[in-house]
Amino acid sequence: xxxxxxxxxxxxxxxxxxxxxxxxxxxxxxxxxxxxxxxxxxxxxxxxxxxxxxxxxxxxxxxxxxxxxxxxxxxxxxxxxxxxxxxxxxxxxxxxxxxxxxxxxxxxxxxxxxxxxxxxxxxxxxxxxxxxxxxxxxxxxxxxxxxxxxxxxxxxxxxxxxxxxxxxxxxxxxxxxxxxxxxxxxxxxxxxxxxxxxxxxxxxxxxxxxxxxxxxxxxxxxxxxxxxxxxxxxxxxxxxxxxxxxxxxxxxxxxxxxxxxxxxxxxxxxxxx
Numbered sequence: 001x002x003x004x005x006x007x008x009x010x011x012x013x014x015x016x017x018x019x020x021x022x023x024x025x026x027x028x029x030x031x032x033x034x035x036x037x038x039x040x041x042x043x044x045x046x047x048x049x050x051x052x053x054x055x056x057x058x059x060x061x062x063x064x065x066x067x068x069x070x071x072x073x074x075x076x077x078x079x080x081x082x083x084x085x086x087x088x089x090x091x092x093x094x095x096x097x098x099x100x101x102x103x104x105x106x107x108x109x110x111x112x113x114x115x116x117x118x119x120x121x122x123x124x125x126x127x128x129x130x131x132x133x134x135x136x137x138x139x140x141x142x143x144x145x146x147x148x149x150x151x152x153x154x155x156x157x158x159x160x161x162x163x164x165x166x167x168x169x170x171x172x173x174x175x176x177x178x179x180x181x182x183x184x185x186x187x188x189x190x191x192x193x194x195x196x197x198x199x200x201x202x203x204x205x206x207x208x209x210x211x212x213x214x215x216x217x218x219x220x221x222x223x224x225x226x227x228x229x230x231x232x233x234x235x236x237x238x239x240x241x242x243x244x245x246x247x248x249x250x251x252x253x254x255x256x257x258x259x260x261x262x263x264x265x266x267x268x269x270x271x272x273x
Contacts, residue, residue, distance in 0.1 A: 005087075005088075006085050006088050006089070006090055006093045007085060008030060008049065008085065010093060011085075011093060011097060012030070014093065014094050014097045015032040015039060015040060015100075015101070016032065018034065018097075018105075018113075019034075019105070019109060019112070019113055020034055020035050020105070021033070021034050021039065021101065022034075025041075026038050026041040027041070027044070028044075029041050033104075034101060034104045034105045034109070035106060035109065037104050037105075037106075038052065038104065039051075039052055039097075039100045039101055043082070047084065047086060048084060048085065049082070049083040049085055049088075050080055050083075051080065051081050051082075051083055051096045051097065051099070052079055052080060052100040052103045052104045053079060053080060053081040053099060053100065053103060054079060055079070057081075058080075060154055061153075064153050064154060065092065065153075067084070067087045068083060068084055068087045068088050068092055069082065069083055069084075069096075070082050070084065079103065081096070083096055091164075094166065095153075098252070102253045102255065113252075114189070114190055114252060117190055117191075117250065118190040143165055145164060145165065156184070156186060156256075156257035157183040157184045157185075157232075158181075158266060159175045159176060159177055159181075159183050159233075160175060160176060160177070160178075161175035162175070166250060167250075168250070169248060169249050170246055170247060170249065170250060171246070171247045171250045171251045172244065172245070172246050172247075173244070173245055173247070174243070174244050175243055175245065176200065176235070176241045176243055177202065177233070177234065178235065178240045179237065179238050179239060179240060180235060180267070181235050181268075182232070182233075182234035182235075182265065182267045183233050183234065183266060183268060184262070184266045184268050185230060185231065185259065185261060185262025185266070186230075186231065186232075186257040186260060187228060187229065187230045187257070187258050187260050188227060188228070188229070188257055189227075189228075189257075189258065190227060190249075190256060191247050191248060191249060191251060191252070192225060192226050192227045192248050193225040193245045194222065194224060194225075194246045195217075195221075195223045195225065195243050195244070196222050196244045197217045197220065197241070197243050198243060198244060199219055199240070199241070199242045200218075200237055200239045200240050200242055201217065201218045201237035201239070202216075202217040202218075202234055202236050202237075202241040203215070203216060203217060203236055204216075204217050204231065204232075204233045205230075205231060205262060205263050205264070206223075206229050206230070207229065207230040207231070208226070208230070214263070217241060230260045230261075232263065232264060232266075
């Protein structure tokens with residue numbers, strides 16, 4: 001079955017879900033702005049989305065998905081990346097728009113949204129009831145996908161990741177390392193994760209303050225990555241290490257992960273400066 005192209009209407013619905021985003025125009029084309037600052041716009045050809053981006057994320061996307069993301073000379077020296085609506089998947093579109101919002105919004109708004117997501121994850125179950133009564137919960141559309149229908153990206157820790165599913169309070173992804181690879185050591189600022197190992201064998205290092213441990217990763221193992229935990233992992237067998245993770249709340253973007261010292265030398269390619 002041929003893949004259906006995503007549309008600007010989909011992009012608009014996604015973008016308007018972020019705080020203080022409003023419909024506008026730019027160069028005579030439909031656009032979204034956050035507090036008056038341009039976030040995304042539909043290019044004049046009506047087939048290309050112009051998305052705000054930082055240089056590191058732009059170069060990563062251009063290298064990983066050149067069929068979806070591209071540049072023209074006009075945009076090369078500016079903080080933008082171009083997205084082909086005909087080639088993008090809903091997952092890639094949502095990730096690009098989310099990143100555009102975080103790059104466009106004022107720092108105070110980004111801080112407020114980050115704090116809200118942190119609180120949402122911390123109080124997810126309690127928030128369904130208030131004053132002893134049920135609070136209506138917005139129901140998302142059903143989503144069904146398969147791993148082979150998705151493309152992989154490079155995560156901030158250097159692993160290959162394929163975003164799978166997204167709900168209002170969580171994201172799900174498949175990620176892993178090839179034989180002999182070691183991730184970067186990182187810490188997540190606001191999110192927590194559940195990991196389930198599908199295949200391969202590896203090791204996971206976790207550190208919280210004075211507490212530190214290394215555990216074996218093999219099929220069937222489940223592990224948690226609590227918020228503010230320093231962690232690093234590596235593949236130690238001849239087979240790739242494959243893991244499925246659920247992130248709570250939703251993954252907010254690559255600025256979520258910060259590099260920290262770890263016990264092993266990373267084999268990941270250094271990020272683009």
